[in-house]
Amino acid sequence: MITLILLIIIYLAFISLGLPDSLLGVTWPAMRLEWGMSLDAAGLVAILTTGSTVLSSFASGHVVKRFGTGKVTFISCMITGMALLGISFSPSYFWLLLLAIPLGLGAGSVDTALNNYVALHFKSHHMSWLHCFWGVGATVGPIIMAQCMLLTDSWRFGYRTIGIIQLVLALVLFMSLPLWVKHRKISASSIIEDNQITTEKPIEKNVFKLKGVKYALSTFFFYCAVEFSVGLWGSSFLIHVKNISVETAASWVAMYYGGITIGRFISGFVTFKMSNKQMIRRGQIIAMTGSILLLLPLPHYALMGSLVLIGLGLAPIFPCMIHETPTRFGKNNSQIIIGYQMAFAYIGGAFFPPLFGVLARTVSLTLFPYYLILCIMIMFLSSETLTVHTKNI
Template identity: 55%
Template sequence: MITFVLLIIIYLAFISLGLPDALLGVSWPLIRSEWALDLDAVGMVSIVVTFGTITSSLLSGKLIKHFGEGRITFFSGVLTGGALLGFAYAPSYFWLIALALPLGFGAGSVDTALNHYVSLHFKAHHMNWLHSFWGIGATAGPIIMSNILLNTHSWRTGYSTIAVIQLFLAVIIFLSLPLWKKQASINSKLQEDHISDEPSELSGFKIIRVKGVPYALLVFVFYCAAEYAVGLWGSSYLVQVRAMTFEAAARWIALYYGGITVGRIIAGFISFKLNNKQLILLGICIAMTGSALLFLNFNSFTVMISFALIGLGFAPIFPAMIHETPQRFGKNLAQSIIGFQMASAYTGIAILPPLLGIIIDKTHMIVFPIFVILCVGILFYLTTTLNRIRQN
């Protein structure tokens, strides 16, 4: 019973994780207009958010050991909710940069903690369904923002609304803290009864020397760069290339995140028949089809389908890669490797999408779909190579 209730709380925590993720890209055209900023100014906010997440991801092992997953999850909700509330009342662009640090730090440790916890204690279908709840949060964010923009034309009201929801979810997690304690005690007894002949845990950057780990980390660099870039620049692409309104573009980006959400629900069922490696390759093929359609830019309908297909293809990649980590590298190494995978994911987000913004600013928005195609192609190479290296 404790495990079941805790699983529901973790589902809610994944919604909380997803809520802020797409807000910056959706609201940026209006923020940029209000403060007369360059298109690529969003890159600095993104870099600071990602610096916070990388730092907390690398510290996650110590933080989780000291505070436990429950408290880390609660603290994250409070920190991100407070930062989003700060965004709503920010008097200038520089305040967004300052508030981006706690926003990022709040996401990093909880991301690692929850993914590691689920990869060890639950099956693959739960990993996909839990990440679909991240998608619900990521989809709900733009929908809430677009409806508020339609009615009030105020991005600040959108941020304050999401902040209140985030803080409400943090209260629910706070009330569940005794359950985390009881479950930790149960898990501890089970671990004591389990004798493992797997490799011992490695400290620091020694983990990178493990066979195949560099490829596993690079997968997260390019996957998360592509996923984030579509959310960050997709709205601007639709406004500039397809001449859409801000509100319409926000709803189409919600369609992209909806594709990720629905895709992860479907992947949960498919995981009963296909293993993680097969799910990843299937997702890459679907994402490549969507990316090609986006590049060809036939008409509004095909562009809409392309965003949905890219989301659908991206859907199983992240959860399947995380869930495969204990199987690929052993449970003893999984916590450290997942921490590095999260740091790699946010490194990709910090470097590549802002770099894409600079390139777009100097050239043309047509670079955006080319970037997505390149990232998906690199993903295919990295995953097939990793599968070959870690073959049993």
């Protein structure tokens, strides 16, 4: 019963983690008009949020080792909720920039802490469903905001509502703190059947000395480079290169995100039959196939299928890579390494899509499929090299 209750709380925490992630894009048009800001001023907000998340991810391994997953998750959720409430009362753009920092710090800590906890104490299908629930949160967030804006004609009430949801969850997490201690004692006396760790590596002060770590970081870097790039540039590619209407392109990119979310739900069941390594490899091949199809002169409906295919391919890669980390590098090192992996993932997602934007502006947007193929190829080679380096584990 303790395990079930804690698992439900973790799932709820990941839904709440996804809730704020897509709010800025939805509310920025109204925010900038209210404050008289330019369209590109949102970029600085995104940079501050992502940069804070990266710093938090790098530090979270050490923080969690000292304070425990339950306390870190509770404090991070509380910080996130307070930051969202603060944004809802912000009198100017300056305050939005200021509050973007705790918003990023809270997100990075809870993301890393929960990912490692699930990787250590639960089976692979739970990790896939965990990330599926993040997709649910990222989908529901804009819906809540849209409804609040319809009712009040203001973006502030939407931020306030989601901030309150975060603080309510923080209260639930505070009340659940004894459960984390009890569950750790229960799981310490049992063996994880899926991805069983038979030999434990000693704690490594410099985790970069562990064989294969750099290839794991590279895999996460290029995974998020692909995921974020399709989300950012997929619509522009369809409109300007494939002559798809704006409305149709937007709906097809939404189908791409749907492919990731549904794919992770399905992946949870597939992991009963396949190992994490098999899921990662096949996911990369499927994503590569979808990217290659974008190059071909296919009918318009087939282009939608290409984006969905990329989403389905990407779906199992991130959760299965995370879940495989304790097996590859040892559970004593997994918290630190997962923190680094999350940080590199955020860096790849923050910097590579804008870099392609520069390439598209100076050369051509038609390079988009080639860019995706190159990133997926590097991700695939990094992942396969990592498997070679850890094959005896």
